[in-house]
Amino acid sequence: RFRTAQPGAARYLHVMPENFDPAQLATEINEATTRVLDTACSMNDDDVLAPSLLPRWSRGHVLTHLARNADGMRNLLLGAIEGVGRTMYPNYETRDADIEAGARRPIKEQVADLEVAHDRFAAAVASVTPARWDFVQDWAAGGPGRPTREVLEARLREVAIHHLDLGFGFTADQWTPEFALRMLRSTLPPIESRGLTPCLLKPTDVDAVVPANGGSDVEISGPAHALTTWLLGRDSGSSLRARGGALPTPPAW
Numbered sequence: 001r002f003r004t005a006q007p008g009a010a011r012y013l014h015v016m017p018e019n020f021d022p023a024q025l026a027t028e029i030n031e032a033t034t035r036v037l038d039t040a041c042s043m044n045d046d047d048v049l050a051p052s053l054l055p056r057w058s059r060g061h062v063l064t065h066l067a068r069n070a071d072g073m074r075n076l077l078l079g080a081i082e083g084v085g086r087t088m089y090p091n092y093e094t095r096d097a098d099i100e101a102g103a104r105r106p107i108k109e110q111v112a113d114l115e116v117a118h119d120r121f122a123a124a125v126a127s128v129t130p131a132r133w134d135f136v137q138d139w140a141a142g143g144p145g146r147p148t149r150e151v152l153e154a155r156l157r158e159v160a161i162h163h164l165d166l167g168f169g170f171t172a173d174q175w176t177p178e179f180a181l182r183m184l185r186s187t188l189p190p191i192e193s194r195g196l197t198p199c200l201l202k203p204t205d206v207d208a209v210v211p212a213n214g215g216s217d218v219e220i221s222g223p224a225h226a227l228t229t230w231l232l233g234r235d236s237g238s239s240l241r242a243r244g245g246a247l248p249t250p251p252a253w
């Protein structure tokens with residue numbers, strides 16, 4: 001049976017590719033969630049209370065956030081299904097309070113919560129008809145309208161990135177180069193919107209060249225996973241090589 005940072009809503013409009021495939025994205029989310037749950041199931045109750053790699057958050061905060069984020073993303077899917085706009089959370093105070101309330105739970109409760117939240121999310125994904133993926137709604141109060149199809153890519157990012165933030169043995173170099181490239185391309189638009197210095201990203205372990213903010217003569221090369229974690233502020237970029245200029249400092253995620 002499938003076991004089912006400090007993040008915030010990104011304020012940008014990400015244009016998804018023409019070949020949007022919800023079934024494929026749903027499969028990738030399932031697989032990424034399984035990896036998180038495998039990691040969580042290897043923890044004990046003391047481990048879940050220990051600090052994560054995110055400031056001021058324990059591993060319990062990260063796991064609870066992943067569960068509540070699944071519920072928030074589900075709210076958007078239900079809004080699309082019903083044709084009535086919803087936001088992910090009633091407000092950010094409620095979101096933060098829910099994470100705090102769940103952060104100190106025993107690991108068995110954390111795992112069960114994430115399993116059930118993922119199952120609810122997956123059921124909502126399966127209920128969205130093709131036309132409804134283009135339904136636009138504000139994900140956060142006062143935020144820009146974004147199409148529902150972006151929910152799946154956003155959820156995949158949340159699961160994959162926060163798995164790293166647990167700081168419990170799983171690292172980005174365990175991603176396949178192809179998945180790391182997917183995360184690089186998925187991560188780039190919100191980072192660009194925050195003012196990333198134009199450059200050219202060139203993974204050395206997969207055949208791709210990724211322009212950032214239009215590209216420039218500055219070429220940053222290294223494994224796809226290292227480029228991604230550098231963009232996310234999870235790595236200093238010490239393993240990367242910059243040609244044509246200095247390695248820029250990415251804006252905060």
